[in-house]
Amino acid sequence: MGKALSRNRARQIAVLAVSVLATGIVSGSARAADCPGNPGALGTSRTLVVDPREHTRIGTMQYAETLPLQDHEVVLTFDDGPLPPHSTQVLDILASQCVKATFFIIGRMARDYPEGVRKVRDAGHSIGTHSQNHPLSMNRMPIERARQEIDDGIAATTAALDDAGGLAPFFRIPGLLRAEGVEDYLASKGIQTWSADFPADDWRHVSSSRVYDLAMSRLEAKGKGILLLHDIQARTVAALPRILRELKARGYRIVHVEQSTPDRPATPTEPQQWQLHPTSETVAISHWPKIPNFVFASAETLVAPAVSDSDWRDGRLVSLPESFDRSRRLARGAVPLPLAAPWPRLSPLPASAAITLPVPAQDIFEIQEKSSPATQQAVIPSAHHAERIAAPVGNDADATAMRISIDASASKRMIPGSLPIAEPGLKPVPLTAR
Numbered sequence: 131m132g133k134a135l136s137r138n139r140a141r142q143i144a145v146l147a148v149s150v151l152a153t154g155i156v157s158g159s160a161r162a163a164d165c166p167g168n169p170g171a172l173g174t175s176r177t178l179v180v181d182p183r184e185h186t187r188i189g190t191m192q193y194a195e196t197l198p199l200q201d202h203e204v205v206l207t208f209d210d211g212p213l214p215p216h217s218t219q220v221l222d223i224l225a226s227q228c229v230k231a232t233f234f235i236i237g238r239m240a241r242d243y244p245e246g247v248r249k250v251r252d253a254g255h256s257i258g259t260h261s262q263n264h265p266l267s268m269n270r271m272p273i274e275r276a277r278q279e280i281d282d283g284i285a286a287t288t289a290a291l292d293d294a295g296g297l298a299p300f301f302r303i304p305g306l307l308r309a310e311g312v313e314d315y316l317a318s319k320g321i322q323t324w325s326a327d328f329p330a331d332d333w334r335h336v337s338s339s340r341v342y343d344l345a346m347s348r349l350e351a352k353g354k355g356i357l358l359l360h361d362i363q364a365r366t367v368a369a370l371p372r373i374l375r376e377l378k379a380r381g382y383r384i385v386h387v388e389q390s391t392p393d394r395p396a397t398p399t400e401p402q403q404w405q406l407h408p409t410s411e412t413v414a415i416s417h418w419p420k421i422p423n424f425v426f427a428s429a430e431t432l433v434a435p436a437v438s439d440s441d442w443r444d445g446r447l448v449s450l451p452e453s454f455d456r457s458r459r460l461a462r463g464a465v466p467l468p469l470a471a472p473w474p475r476l477s478p479l480p481a482s483a484a485i486t487l488p489v490p491a492q493d494i495f496e497i498q499e500k501s502s503p504a505t506q507q508a509v510i511p512s513a514h515h516a517e518r519i520a521a522p523v524g525n526d527a528d529a530t531a532m533r534i535s536i537d538a539s540a541s542k543r544m545i546p547g548s549l550p551i552a553e554p555g556l557k558p559v560p561l562t563a564r
């Protein structure tokens with residue numbers, strides 16, 4: 131009797147737990163269930179309301195911040211439209227899955243196909259702008275021209291909508307060719323600059339299955355984020371149904387982004403939610419913080435560091451023959467060379483000397499686990515100078531050099547294959563989006 135009761139009780143609890151769980155799932159994708167004619171639709175799981183003035187630049191392809199998404203949340207964005215028939219087909223595919231996205235409209239396209247912009251609006255998507263003529267030079271054109279591109283694009287899109295209220299204060303720079311002056315101008319107008327978290331290369335001459343593969347693999351790598359697509363491409367139209375199906379199958383959820391208004395406050399968020407992975411160092415994200423324009427553009431002409439910059443120990447020079455040999459091998463190998471670093475002090479050596487110098491040895495970048503302060507001091511200097519140092523200076527120096535060689539070999543074993551060479555001079559890879 132008692133056993134039967136407790137079994138009944140357990141069953142009741144189980145049923146309750148399942149129904150609570152089911153309620154949670156259903157409420158999380160209520161809109162998917164509401165999708166007319168498609169009960170299994172991907173749907174739109176929630177609307178994220180953002181205040182562009184609080185977070186002016188988003189998208190980890192270029193910026194430190196991105197949208198405050200939870201794991202497995204995706205924001206779809208489509209650039210360069212509207213252009214029939216592809217844009218219309220994209221709208222139909224999104225509608226069939228009850229998915230809401232953000233469209234970045236080109237002013238010239240809006241002027242030529244105003245009804246296409248209205249279709250985007252009428253389908254309930256968010257509408258940002260993408261310049262008037264899509265110049266792939268906003269990173270270097272005079273700021274007055276860039277402002278004109280922005281303003282004209284907004285004006286043309288607004289005219290197509292016949293309603294200024296239909297436009298979201300979101301802007302994506304053509305080709306993602308960002309410039310601080312452009313971003314500052316947008317911010318001054320209360321417009322949010324959207325980069326993305328990953329593209330699918332659908333503007334390139336690749337197959338639709340390649341677009342699908344890139345979209346999914348790059349999403350999987352980051353776990354969430356803003357996907358950059360183009361609604362004017364046939365390959366995107368072909369890839370989109372499969373992308374949406376797979377998003378659903380893998381448990382991803384679509385988030386629709388809208389701007390806040392006086393009547394509609396922004397979704398409450400914490401600052402760290404605007405970081406992609408605040409605590410993780412394992413995901414390679416393209417953070418391009420505001421690095422000043424270093425002189426790397428003219429790196430070939432930098433003069434070599436002076437002997438006096440390093441390699442001093444007790445006032446005498448130290449030779450690092452093994453490290454040097456290794457560095458020569460690296461120089462001939464396929465390891466991508468770091469661009470020249472700015473040395474703390476420049477020597478009066480002739481500029482031509484710089485060309486013949488070998489790359490720094492890998493040892494320089496490795497961490498010495500067991501070394502005395504004296505060897506640390508001696509190991510840190512680069513092997514750059516070995517070529518110019520004819521011979522060890524004395525017995526003490528010989529002994530030190532040998533000790534360093536041993537330490538360096540040990541450190542190689544400690545960190546196999548690691549070559550944490552920074553690439554300080556690289557700029558964001560400019561996308562040549564059409």
Ligand SMILES: [Zn+2]
Nearest residue numbers: 209210563564
């Ligand atoms: Zn574009």
